[in-house]
């Protein structure tokens with residue numbers, strides 16, 4: 001069997017791969033994902049060529065992001081919730097954005113033990129986080145993987161993140177609905193989750209409701225009033241707070257009903273397409289910024305001038321603005337020197 005990582009793709013190969021992805025062949029989908037994850041320059045071109053072929057078949061899935069602190073029950077939840085979806089006849093893809101997974105060895109894979117049902121479910125496709133380590137690179141690969149899964153006919157794409165660094169923001173920017181899982185315990189308001197994450201939430205679910213129902217209800221009330229303050233009075237969608245148990249599969253039908261309601265309201269208000277369009281434009285600019293910056297940093301003259309200029313800035317011999325100008329001048333982009 002040919003190694004997808006070292007393969008060279010020609011037009012015929014890409015046509016065949018696109019056809020196999022469209023037909024829903026899992027091994028081909030996995031191979032296509034390996035291609036979009038690759039950073040080899042001929043692979044970058046081949047991946048774009050493949051995605052361009054598949055673009056007409058993309059866009060049709062419910063794209064759902066999930067975050068929550070380690071231990072909140074994400075994997076257990078995804079296994080139960082995902083199995084409910086496949087039992088309804090849906091095809092489900094589970095992806096992850098975990099920029100640290102390169103070091104820790106791929107969290108979702110290790111988690112497959114916690115996704116026992118989905119791991120053997122023919123209607124589910126689980127893919128661990130790409131391990132390139134840089135959030136920007138992981139995000140690009142994951143966005144393009146969403147497109148590939150859509151072309152392969154997956155109806156729901158779940159993107160999990162552990163919430164390291166900026167990863168919640170990155171995931172919220174690639175999905176239609178962002179679900180935040182919370183723990184019922186007192187002090188969780190402060191403990192786990194960064195406050196900004198609440199602002200990203202379209203739905204909050206207080207998990208482990210089986211364990212401490214009273215605490216769970218109290219936490220749900222707290223989050224609900226926090227959300228009420230943050231949500232504009234005329235917003236078409238007011239993020240609800242639900243109590244669930246991933247372990248016992250409680251409240252998950254209601255959660256799915258809320259997700260569908262969200263979808264309906266967002267479509268009706270025009271916000272669904274607006275959000276997707278904003279996301280792709282933002283993504284385009286992020287790619288431009290990434291590429292410009294890496295060109296800039298790789299420029300030999302910039303590299304040569306950098307150590308002295310940094311020392312000058314640190315010791316206040318030169319202003320930061322002037323140092324930036326000098327660096328840009330080395331790049332042929334100076335404005336005033």
Ligand SMILES: Nc1nc2c(ncn2[C@@H]2O[C@H](COP(=O)(O)OP(=O)(O)O)[C@@H](O)[C@H]2O)c(=O)[nH]1
Nearest residue numbers: 070071072073074075076114208211245246247
């Ligand atoms: N009581 C209870 N325990 C849960 C629930 N969901 C997960 N757990 C337990 O919490 C621990 C962490 O769950 P896991 O799914 O690995 O969390 P993750 O780190 O967010 O993926 C495990 O021991 C689970 O069995 C739940 O709904 N109720």
Ligand SMILES: [Mg+2]
Nearest residue numbers: 074075111114
């Ligand atoms: Mg997990």
